[in-house]
Amino acid sequence: MPKSRTRYAVLGALTLGPMSGYDIKRLADESLAHFWAESYGQIYPILKQLAGEGLIRPRGRGARRSEFALTAKGRRSLRTWLVQPPLMPAVRIELLLKLFFARQIPAAETTRLLKEFRTSTRAWVAQLNTIEADLQRTRAQHPDLPYWLMTVRYGMHVSRAAIRWADETLAELRRATSR
Amino acid sequence: MPKSRTRYAVLGALTLGPMSGYDIKRLADESLAHFWAESYGQIYPILKQLAGEGLIRPRGRGARRSEFALTAKGRRSLRTWLVQPPLMPAVRIELLLKLFFARQIPAAETTRLLKEFRTSTRAWVAQLNTIEADLQRTRAQHPDLPYWLMTVRYGMHVSRAAIRWADETLAELRRATSR
DNA sequence: CACTGCATGTAATTTGTTACATGATTCA
């Protein structure tokens, strides 16, 4: 059972300060997007549950009445999870599934698929570069910055490797077709 | 709606010859494992469904009575999917989620996590090397071999990149801690 | 006052795994 890690994503978000469900969703979309996704359908129920367990508590002050803050218990729970080795989920890479059976289609179609993959991966690397530059500029003083940059660089490393693989694979396809 | 691609994994499996649900599961575990996973709970219902749609048909002969073969319609359906650009699923990399919030734990713990990640990724690369060698040896004549090798090499490229990232990140952590 | 953004939530649906039940066949 791939136990849900949504609760830890939420607890982690609250280490940055009290937040509403809406704030957490925005953080996910803006800052975690390159390696994590959460939807409202997950966030709101889990907020209720975490409050019930005493891991977070509402900050009931006027306009900020819907924000939640991490409790000491919540912080402990997060830390316990953080030091645990992550479980590798079952991978599912649709491109490779297609490639595995690609003999069923003309080589030109496979070439097209790989070129599209390379193009979109290049665009992704460009976006990661932008994210990195933005972080350096707007969060220069943030104590979490070094860790945030590490997550961005992971994406750069593996994406660039994927591009090199696509280059190599395209070259091989050309060789195979010309023969 | 991330429409399930299980049906195409099953149709693809049957391009290698008639198979039972059990055979398909074994193919998934043995040959697709490095980029795809399927469970019995998915395979058997989809076999029934595909047969109902006329994309596969039972090969009703004696001992082989439970095997299914691809129909012309099934092959067309597979090809239509194969040439479609794959949809990128929402990524969820637990290691990076932990790293994003890693300021909450001592740097030594993060170092340990990264070293464990590097070790298991190295083991994975070694396993991919074995798979590649086995394929070259035992399937030297198989017409699908070139495509199978491409999928293995994808894993090698991105895994080696992940190892380099881990090296780099560990070095940065050391620098940050020694200061 | 209409539009946009802020904000909360739920129901329906989809997708998938896990655990279990069941039985046939092979072979040491």
Add this chain to the structure above:
DNA sequence: TGAATCATGTAACAAATTACATGCAGTG
């Protein structure tokens, strides 16, 4: 004959997305 492997299937559960409903606040 007992264990392992081959083989088929389903029910319960878990996880997650999507679409929708709802309403408030600010502002041009």
